[in-house]
Every structure is written in C-alpha cells, then in structure tokens.
Amino acid sequence: MAARRVRLKIQRQDNPNSKAYWEEFELRWRPGMNIISAFMDIAMNPVDRHGKQTMPITYDSNCLEEVCGSCAMRINGRAAMACSSLIDKLEQPIRLQPLSRFPVVRDLTVDRAVLFENLKQVKAWVPVDGTYDLGAGPRIDPAVQEQAYPLSRCMSCCLCMEVCPQFTESTQFVGAAIINQVRLFNLHPTGAHLREERLRVMTSDGGIHECSYAGNCVQICPKNIPLTTSISIVYGQVMKQTVRDLFQNPELTSARKEPGRR
Ligand code: SF4
Ligand code: SF4
Ligand code: FES
Known part of the structure; x- marks a missing residue:
C-alpha cells in the first residue's frame, strides 16, 4: 500500500x-x-x-x-x-x-509591531516607580482575580485583529486585544493608577468607538477570552471618563493622544 x-x-x-x-x-x-x-x-x-x-x-x-x-x-x-x-x-x-x-x-x-505599539499607548502594565523593595503589594479580591484571569490569557496572536472588519488602515482601530488589556489593567489595584490615561487613549482616533460589535473577535480567540464583554465594559468606563473630563478637565477633551498604527 x-x-x-x-x-x-x-x-x-x-x-x-x-x-x-x-x-x-x-x-x-x-x-x-x-x-x-x-x-x-x-x-x-x-x-x-x-x-x-x-x-x-x-x-x-x-x-x-x-x-x-x-x-x-x-x-x-x-x-x-x-x-x-x-x-x-x-x-x-x-x-x-x-x-x-x-x-x-x-x-x-x-510584522505585528502595531499591537505592541498600541499596548504601549494604553500603558498595559502595572506601574512600579523604583527599584527598591515595594513590599508585598495590595491584596487582590478573589472575585477580581476570577474576572482578571481569563483576560490575562491573551497571547498577542492577533487573530482577533485579523478577522475584525474595523481593523483597517482607514479606521486605525486598535482592536479587541488592546481593549481587553485596558479592562485587565484597570482591574488591578496598582494598574488602576493609570486608568484615566488608558481610557483617554480609548477615546482617540482608532479608539473604542470604531468597534462595530460584529463579534468576529470573540469567536476566533483561541484563548476564549470574553472580548465582547471586555469591549462593553471598557465602553462604559470610557463614557464615564469622558463625562468626568468634560466637567473637570475640559482642556483634555480637545487634545487626545493618537494610538499608534503600522
Ligand atoms: S485572539 Fe485572543 S489571544 Fe489572540 S490577541 Fe486576540 S485576544 Fe489575545
Ligand atoms: S466586536 Fe467586531 S468590530 Fe469590535 S473588535 Fe470585535 S470583531 Fe472588531
Ligand atoms: S508556537 Fe506558540 S502559539 Fe504556536
């Protein structure tokens, strides 16, 4: 045979x-x-x-x-x-x-550098300001841990961006993976120190308003990350931040940073 x-x-x-x-x-x-x-x-x-x-x-x-x-x-x-x-x-x-x-x-x-440039724009990290011993850090509520763990499984594969109808040159949309990281780092007690900056980037060109909720991203994600839930939650956070800025920091609403692109 x-x-x-x-x-x-x-x-x-x-x-x-x-x-x-x-x-x-x-x-x-x-x-x-x-x-x-x-x-x-x-x-x-x-x-x-x-x-x-x-x-x-x-x-x-x-x-x-x-x-x-x-x-x-x-x-x-x-x-x-x-x-x-x-x-x-x-x-x-x-x-x-x-x-x-x-x-x-x-x-x-x-070349997937655009993903990493956009992660830098949204400050997808927990800020630590020094090399000295910072101690044990804040305790994280188990309920928050349960929410954060699935979000943290993102492996930067970019499949969600590949299938997203809005991830194009003309929209400059950052994509679902970035929005998910905004949610993840806003959940962290220390990461939340940069929450306002992250949310302001989300209102810039290519930000969350470009998402058309087509849902292709959540279907393709190999790590089963609840991407459309992350998008809805971050959208709510962005709306609240925008209203706060309108009254408390009106100068910021006219000078937004632009996320990076290829
Ligand atoms: S498809 Fe899932 S794992 Fe891959 S980059 Fe997007 S969110 Fe992350
Ligand atoms: S919901 Fe649709 S438009 Fe929004 S990020 Fe996912 S695939 Fe893109
Ligand atoms: S080789 Fe690492 S995800 Fe395929």
Missing part, C-alpha cells in the same frame, strides 16, 4: 517588497502531524512537489503549545495557530498564507 502523503500549498514572499507566489510540497504523513512539524520536515529536505530545490519556509513559532501566540497564520483561508492545527483535521491540499492585515516580512512571518 502506498504511504500516505500530505499536500501543502504555501504562499511565499522573499521580502516585504517582492511579489507573493505559491509553492507546493508533498510530505510523508506521520501520526499526530501539525503544521509546524510539516514545516520542520520541509526544512530537513527543502524540495518542492516537483523535486525542485527551494528554501525552507520562514515562519514564527516558539512554545508549540498555543501559549506564545507567535505562529498565527491563515490555514485554508481561516486565521488559526499553526502549532495546534492538526494535519488530519484539514482538507488537502492545505493552503497556508500569512495573516492579511499585517505587513509580510518573509513567507509566513508578519
């Missing part, structure tokens, strides 16, 4: 400015194969389906267990994580393409 084969069709691009092209590969099937293990097989023997020598595929990966968020790509047209996508569950030939909303660096590697 002929050995089982795996067929892959991979969209390649040699550099950010060159044209994309397709290459096809045929590999020997092994039990439990996923997309990353198929890439490893290609790297060991980089020849295409017709036996022509080629280059190993460039892609990002790290943890290989859906934790680091780096291996996001389009698999058969759907945004997904390569390390948890099993070959046996996919229709062949399996089409692999880079995420479409981010600039391609090479092959399946894209």
